[in-house]
């Protein structure tokens with residue numbers, strides 16, 4: 008029996024779920040969303056991401072990132088038009104940030120991902136930048152989201168997925184939005200922060216984690232991330248150069264509960280100052296005067312207290328919903344692992360019905 012599936016949401020979570028589901032020709036898939044690739048909106052996190060792979064989960068919860076890396080690596084090697092390139096990443100740690108960062112594996116010594124990401128090594132003291140105590144280096148990727156999101160959409164279309172704009176006030180409405188004209192028997196909820204207000208879901212565990220960035224024309228390799236800054240708890244320092252001339256992202260902030268969509272010029276100034284401090288070569292040693300700004304941006308990471316929600320639920324009318332939302336700051340680097348779980352859940356639902 009064919010599965011009539013409506014995916015709600017066209018960010019990286021909805022698109023990757025639709026792509027993996029569309030590999031099964033028995034699935035008739037429609038993606039409906041308020042925002043689509045090409046849009047820039049505060050309610051749409053995906054275009055604002057760097058996006059790179061800097062693992063954050065602890066070993067126990069590492070499935071999503073572990074299962075995603077091989078596919079990102081394959082795409083980088085074999086599918087240049089997807090807009091992903093390899094980049095070395097350097098992570099610098101300060102002892103004084105250890106307590107604040109105890110849950111973030113990225114800054115642990117000997118993390119689980121040292122066996123996954125190629126060329127992992129601890130930096131020598133001479134390689135650690137001033138003001139930091141230790142660090143490591145490994146090969147990662149940087150995804151140009153401007154290229155990658157339309158590429159994902161195109162791969163879905165090639166597999167027969169139909170895309171439609173729609174703004175839902177409750178998840179049940181998705182049932183009547185399939186292009187087939189038949190009612191959907193499975194809905195995939197990939198609405199991220201939208202799940203806070205979406206009727207039938209209204210998940211109050213969802214909180215925005217505001218991220219402000221500056222995108223510059225300057226190029227800089229390796230990518231950089233530091234364990235903390237002296238500019239306040241919500242401020243971070245990271246640099247990543249996007250593939251295919253996509254510019255370099257300077258970050259940033261991680262500000263929980265802040266919905267402000269307008270970039271703050273003072274924060275932007277601090278982001279640029281920190282970037283040229285950790286990587287003077289970024290601006291040819293000329294300080295922030297040497298930066299050529301493309302744009303300032305703000306995105307809201309879809310943070311969920313208690314972690315990502317990937318599970319199925321049966322609505323009162325018998326429709327099955329598979330949720331895939333709440334990826335905070337790791338939606339790309341966990342995208343294939345999470346979408347793979349969505350496929351498993353859809354297959355289980357289908358088996359239960361047969």
Ligand code: FAD
Pocket residue numbers: 015016017018019020021039040041042043050051052053054055056057058059060061173174175176197198199200201202205217218219220259305306307308309331332333334335336337338339340341
């Ligand atoms: P979204 O992209 O927000 O998509 C949600 C979709 O649901 C949209 O299409 C929206 O229109 C739709 N929707 C919502 N409500 C409704 C409704 N009621 N009706 C119809 N449609 C609806 N991740 C990484 O892996 N690596 C990084 O380096 C990285 N860097 C980041 C830097 C910044 C500054 C930010 C902000 C995020 C970063 N992230 C990174 C996190 C990543 O961007 C998110 O985890 C990811 O984009 C979430 O994708 P999503 O598809 O779940 O949500």
